[in-house]
Amino acid sequence: MLTQTHARAKRLADLPPVNSDSLLALIALCDADPRPEKIDVGVGVFRDAVGNTPILKVMKEAEQRLLVTQVTKAYLGSAGDKRFAELLRPILLGPHADDDRIAGLQTPGGCGALRLAFELLAAANPNARVLVGTPTWPNHPPIIRSVRLERVDYSYYERGQGIIRFDAMIDALNSAEPGDVALLHGCCHNPTGADLSEDQWREVVRVVVERGLTPLIDIAYQGFGRGLDEDAFGVRLMLDACDEVIIAQSCDKNFSVYRDRVGSLWVKTGSKSATETAMAHVYQRAREMWSMPPDHGAAAVHIILEDAELSARWLVELAAMRDRINSVRQRIASADSRLSFIGRQFGMFSMLPLSKEQVLKLRETHAIYMADSGRFNVVGLGDDQIDRFTAAVIGALDA
Numbered sequence: 001m002l003t004q005t006h007a008r009a010k011r012l013a014d015l016p017p018v019n020s021d022s023l024l025a026l027i028a029l030c031d032a033d034p035r036p037e038k039i040d041v042g043v044g045v046f047r048d049a050v051g052n053t054p055i056l057k058v059m060k061e062a063e064q065r066l067l068v069t070q071v072t073k074a075y076l077g078s079a080g081d082k083r084f085a086e087l088l089r090p091i092l093l094g095p096h097a098d099d100d101r102i103a104g105l106q107t108p109g110g111c112g113a114l115r116l117a118f119e120l121l122a123a124a125n126p127n128a129r130v131l132v133g134t135p136t137w138p139n140h141p142p143i144i145r146s147v148r149l150e151r152v153d154y155s156y157y158e159r160g161q162g163i164i165r166f167d168a169m170i171d172a173l174n175s176a177e178p179g180d181v182a183l184l185h186g187c188c189h190n191p192t193g194a195d196l197s198e199d200q201w202r203e204v205v206r207v208v209v210e211r212g213l214t215p216l217i218d219i220a221y222q223g224f225g226r227g228l229d230e231d232a233f234g235v236r237l238m239l240d241a242c243d244e245v246i247i248a249q250s251c252d253k254n255f256s257v258y259r260d261r262v263g264s265l266w267v268k269t270g271s272k273s274a275t276e277t278a279m280a281h282v283y284q285r286a287r288e289m290w291s292m293p294p295d296h297g298a299a300a301v302h303i304i305l306e307d308a309e310l311s312a313r314w315l316v317e318l319a320a321m322r323d324r325i326n327s328v329r330q331r332i333a334s335a336d337s338r339l340s341f342i343g344r345q346f347g348m349f350s351m352l353p354l355s356k357e358q359v360l361k362l363r364e365t366h367a368i369y370m371a372d373s374g375r376f377n378v379v380g381l382g383d384d385q386i387d388r389f390t391a392a393v394i395g396a397l398d399a
């Protein structure tokens with residue numbers, strides 16, 4: 001819709017208004033609410049038991065070391081910090097870390113990695129269609145639109161029951177053409193929290209191979225679900241089976257450096273030389289879009305991963321974030337059988353089976369702020385807010 005009206009604009013003053021991101025509007029509404037008991041579960045970042053999004057202790061230490069040891073801020077080039085990508089390799093790729101058909105580069109967050117991934121896919125095959133399970137992260141469709149690839153949506157999630165519509169997913173993948181792209185969430189599905197089981201991953205991989213699809217796996221929350229290796233199960237299985245795989249990765253959540261924009265893009269093809277050619281396209285596109293990624297966050301992650309003691313401390317802090325997510329999930333799930341699905345899901349987000357009217361009523365009556373879709377951030381809740389939130393949601397379900 002925007003692109004059509006946009007085409008008619010001749011001058012800046014002719015530009016049509018843009019529908020702003022509804023989540024940003026929700027933040028503004030919540031900020032303006034004077035009720036002290038308000039609960040913000042629309043927010044998209046990790047929060048601790050008292051509602052803060054702290055800088056990890058290990059990150060503070062790495063930043064201090066960076067301040068002391070960094071001797072230049074000269075350009076690094078489109079690949080960013082190459083050592084950062086090398087250090088990430090085993091964490092993301094596991095047993096595939098030594099495969100020289102896989103190359104990666106630093107990007108401005110997972111979002112930059114996704115944009116670059118789609119740029120590459122569109123350059124390789126402008127006729128490729130992108131299969132997207134809905135609901136999905138709201139920024140996926142606009143990024144796909146920006147590279148002018150056609151999007152084919154299928155229904156991923158059965159909201160009433162809190163389960164994946166796996167048959168619909170497999171049907172959609174089966175009906176795709178060779179060369180089409182399967183966009184998949186690596187773990188901690190945003191917005192539903194409903195992750196593929198290991199058996200379901202096996203089936204998805206089988207269909208992707210059989211149909212000759214190109215998998216693009218978006219993994220923005222590795223370590224927030226079951227553990228670093230467990231959360232990379234799908235990524236690694238896909239690498240086992242496919243010659244061509246693209247992975248968009250983010251460190252913004254698992255290192256808690258959201259605004260520093262730390263991510264990476266990974267490309268696998270059937271040969272080292274084909275990967276080198278693909279990466280040359282990637283570097284060129286990166287150069288056109290942002291020249292090179294911002295250094296600071298990745299440089300600090302680099303310091304952590306280079307140092308065994310800091311790495312061990314990062315794993316402890318990551319486990320603490322994961323444990324909080326999963327313990328809040330269990331508390332909500334145990335309150336009512338209609339919420340039990342929340343305990344079987346992963347990551348920060350789940351969707352409540354509430355209508356938009358019910359969501360608005362929770363906002364008006366209980367000062368609970370969540371997306372109209374019923375998506376909420378389980379760790380948006382401070383420990384002292386969980387019972388009140390759960391009681392209000394149960395009340396809405398009873399009504």
Ligand SMILES: Cc1ncc(COP(=O)(O)O)c(C=O)c1O
Pocket residue numbers: 044108109110111112137185190218219220250251252253258261262263
């Ligand atoms: C599914 C998904 N992919 C990618 C991203 C982008 O992450 P980043 O903040 O690193 O750009 C997010 C962020 O919310 C996300 O939820």
